[in-house]
Amino acid sequence: MTAASGVLDLEELGFERxxxxxxxxxxxxxxxxxxxxxxxxxxxxxxxxxxWCRQNGHRVRQAVDTDFGIRAWVVRGRADLDRWxxxxxxxxxxxxxxxxxxxxxWGLAARGALIESGGPQTPFDITHRDLVWAEIxxxxxxxxxxxxxxxxxxxxxxADFTLKPEIEQAVVQVMTYLIENEQAALVIPSKLLARVxxxxxEVLQLLAVQxxxxxxxxxxxxxxxxxxxxxxxxxxxxxxxxxxxxxxEAEFSMASFLLSVLGEGSFLNLLEFLDxxxxxxxxxxxxxxxxxxxxxxxxxxxxxxxxxxxxxPSVRHRMRAAVERRYESLVDTSxxxxxxxxxxxxxxxxxxxPAAIAKGYDSVMKLQSEMDDGRQRxxxxxGFPSSEAADLSALHxxxxx
Amino acid sequence: MTLLMGAVAYDPKxxxxxxxxxxxxQARGLPFDFVLYxxxxxxxxxxxxxxxxxxxNSPLAWLRAERLAKAKGRSVSPLVxxxxxxDLTSVFxxxxxxxxxxxxxxxxxxxGLGAIDSPQATLVPRSFLREAGLTPGDxxxxxxxxxxxxxxxxxxxxxxxAARALLAGDVEAAAVIDMNHLLFGxxxxxxxxxTRVLAQTSTYxxxxxxxxxxxxxxxxxxxxxLLLSMSYADPEVRPLLDLEGLKMWYEGRSxxxxxxxxxxxxxxxxxxxxxxxxEEYTP
Numbered sequence: 001m002t003a004a005s006g007v008l009d010l011e012e013l014g015f016e017r018x019x020x021x022x023x024x025x026x027x028x029x030x031x032x033x034x035x036x037x038x039x040x041x042x043x044x045x046x047x048x049x050x051x052w053c054r055q056n057g058h059r060v061r062q063a064v065d066t067d068f069g070i071r072a073w074v075v076r077g078r079a080d081l082d083r084w085x086x087x088x089x090x091x092x093x094x095x096x097x098x099x100x101x102x103x104x105x106w107g108l109a110a111r112g113a114l115i116e117s118g119g120p121q122t123p124f125d126i127t128h129r130d131l132v133w134a135e136i137x138x139x140x141x142x143x144x145x146x147x148x149x150x151x152x153x154x155x156x157x158x159a160d161f162t163l164k165p166e167i168e169q170a171v172v173q174v175m176t177y178l179i180e181n182e183q184a185a186l187v188i189p190s191k192l193l194a195r196v197x198x199x200x201x202e203v204l205q206l207l208a209v210q211x212x213x214x215x216x217x218x219x220x221x222x223x224x225x226x227x228x229x230x231x232x233x234x235x236x237x238x239x240x241x242x243x244x245x246x247x248x249e250a251e252f253s254m255a256s257f258l259l260s261v262l263g264e265g266s267f268l269n270l271l272e273f274l275d276x277x278x279x280x281x282x283x284x285x286x287x288x289x290x291x292x293x294x295x296x297x298x299x300x301x302x303x304x305x306x307x308x309x310x311x312x313p314s315v316r317h318r319m320r321a322a323v324e325r326r327y328e329s330l331v332d333t334s335x336x337x338x339x340x341x342x343x344x345x346x347x348x349x350x351x352x353x354p355a356a357i358a359k360g361y362d363s364v365m366k367l368q369s370e371m372d373d374g375r376q377r378x379x380x381x382x383g384f385p386s387s388e389a390a391d392l393s394a395l396h397x398x399x400x401x
Numbered sequence: 402m403t404l405l406m407g408a409v410a411y412d413p414k415x416x417x418x419x420x421x422x423x424x425x426x427q428a429r430g431l432p433f434d435f436v437l438y439x440x441x442x443x444x445x446x447x448x449x450x451x452x453x454x455x456x457x458n459s460p461l462a463w464l465r466a467e468r469l470a471k472a473k474g475r476s477v478s479p480l481v482x483x484x485x486x487x488d489l490t491s492v493f494x495x496x497x498x499x500x501x502x503x504x505x506x507x508x509x510x511x512x513g514l515g516a517i518d519s520p521q522a523t524l525v526p527r528s529f530l531r532e533a534g535l536t537p538g539d540x541x542x543x544x545x546x547x548x549x550x551x552x553x554x555x556x557x558x559x560x561x562x563a564a565r566a567l568l569a570g571d572v573e574a575a576a577v578i579d580m581n582h583l584l585f586g587x588x589x590x591x592x593x594x595x596t597r598v599l600a601q602t603s604t605y606x607x608x609x610x611x612x613x614x615x616x617x618x619x620x621x622x623x624x625x626x627l628l629l630s631m632s633y634a635d636p637e638v639r640p641l642l643d644l645e646g647l648k649m650w651y652e653g654r655s656x657x658x659x660x661x662x663x664x665x666x667x668x669x670x671x672x673x674x675x676x677x678x679x680e681e682y683t684p
Contacts, residue, residue, distance in 0.1 A: 014586075014593060014594075015583055015586070015587075016583065016586030016587055016593035016594075017593050043597055043598065044582070044597065044598050047490070047492055047579050047582065047583075047598050047601060048579075048582070048583045048586075050488075050490070050579060051579045051580035051582070051583045052580075052583060054484070054485050054487075054488075054489075054580065055485060055580060055646070056648075057484065057633070057648035057649070077648065078633075079633050079648040079649075082632065082633040082634035082639075082648075083633060083634075083639065085634040086634060086636060116636070117636035118636025118637060118639060118640065119636070119640075
């Protein structure tokens with residue numbers, strides 16, 4: 001038993017120019033088996049209507065003389081209904097719509113999209129909310145997106161200054177070291193980003209902006225290093241060894257802990273030190289701009305780990321183990337590149353007198369102490385007792401990052 | 402025993418489709434495998450010889466299988482077909498601004514057809530011309546666009562070339578299957594409104610899954626039952642059904658091949674025993 005559900009007049013519109021949209025729309029509200037009368041002025045209408053219906057699981061019943069203007073009847077099929085029968089929403093678009101463990105076959109679909117069942121499994125292996133999430137992620141992303149800056153205009157590259165050659169060389173050495181560390185800080189979130197299920201959109205966005213931040217830092221540090229035409233400084237084995245241990249950390253939370261909480265956390269102090277002791281305006285500006293970005297990276301790392309620790313206190317054991325593991329693999333290395341250490345002293349000294357060097361040396365000692373304080377403070381914030389925080393901070397790489 | 406089916410590799414997707422169906426069928430307890438052929442003629446010969454149990458056949462291959470089987474005292478039957486294999490038509494297209502109003506107006510003109518062995522773009526249209534009183538080659542000049550000979554028109558290239566020739570003014574009419582007129586319009590081969598349908602044939606059926614009577618009956622039954630049970634709602638088979646161009650399998654029927662049967666007779670494409678007798682046909 002079928003029932004007619006109205007008549008659709010396509011007027012001049014043919015199937016070569018979108019008539020199927022109107023037919024589909026008219027069929028939407030009908031049940032399988034119901035019939036839709038179709039009329040229109042396109043000469044090829046019935047030929048194309050039949051072909052389209054056949055390919056889309058509908059049937060066509062020829063019109064008869066008494067059908068008054070109807071050119072054909074579409075008997076509604078059910079293929080479109082079957083296609084979406086097992087579909088489900090991928091949560092909902094807002095943060096409150098995030099599901100804990102999105103299936104791999106949701107793939108790259110937008111959060112909140114209606115997902116057709118089936119489809120390929122995707123390679124994302126970080127698929128649980130608690131492995132990546134921090135409540136602050138959406139706000140941090142928004143803040144990061146609005147705080148992006150243009151290296152060309154944010155820095156006054158034409159500032160007029162001349163440094164003594166040794167001071168300039170120290171700046172170049174520090175820049176060389178910073179670039180190396182920023183490259184690690186770009187590669188690590190990028191690697192993680194590609195492993196996180198895109199359902200956790202805000203985390204991907206944040207990591208992407210983090211990578212973009214590091215790309216800018218690489219640029220401005222390079223431009224500062226080359227500003228006065230000098231050669232790049234040195235890169236030590238020990239520095240690269242330290243960074244390579246970061247690249248090896250496979251677990252999202254532990255990578256975030258070692259890089260953002262401990263490494264970039266220490267860098268906040270370093271960049272502040274460079275801002276304060278910069279011998280020229282460009283060095284001051286590039287380190288100041290970079291520091292603003294790094295503060296966000298640290299904030300996400302801390303918030304994520306805090307979220308983790310709230311859910312599962314045993315995460316602190318893993319954090320401790322990660323620090324110890326890294327310490328053990330670096331125990332036979334010399335830590336910070338001596339050229340970098342010396343350059344920091346020279347920068348803070350600002351002159352080649354014994355008194356100035358002594359002052360510079362003290363400043364670098366103070367910097368290291370401040371870095372240690374900062375790490376301990378963040379570890380305590382993550383729930384470590386103060387004595388344990390002191391132990392762990394002491395095991396952190398001498399390379400700072 | 403494993404039920405063995407032949408399929409013609411007219412496109413790389415054939416492997417994806419039947420490889421996927423094979424896994425699906427095996428998971429439901431049917432020992433099933435398939436072999437690929439480069440053209441239909443060897444496939445139907447092997448079917449009737451019992452080298453394979455089933456063949457995914459073009460309509461022309463079906464007709465030949467019937468003749469070959471009869472000559473050998475065997476029989477073949479259409480087990481299933483796609484919903485999209487039923488009640489197709491071919492259309493004769495002309496340029497919109499051309500003066501032709503009926504097929505007989507094409508007398509003395511040139512008509513573009515598909516490959517020599519294409520049921521929809523050559524054999525049925527030639528028969529249609531005859532029915533309209535135009536003997537191909539005498540009353541109308543035929544320009545054939547032979548692409549994928551041996552694939553029985555599965556390759557769309559011949560029809561597309563004929564459509565392009567029509568647009569370019571090389572031929573005055575072209576014959577294509579109805580859905581390809583729509584496709585060519587949508588993809589831009591024939592800009593919308595540039596051509597019109599001069600005539601449309603009656604309906605005919607297209608492919609079917611042919612089984613030979615020597616095949617193991619229990620496996621054949623299970624094969625048919627499983628195919629008919631495939632649901633477009635099943636996410637596992639839906640992508641395969643999409644690739645194969647169907648929404649559901651129907652029972653096979655042999656009742657709607659008469660247009661092609663007539664064409665095969667008129668053209669002497671096969672003889673009564675199923676031997677290939679068509680001139681210039683070398684798959």
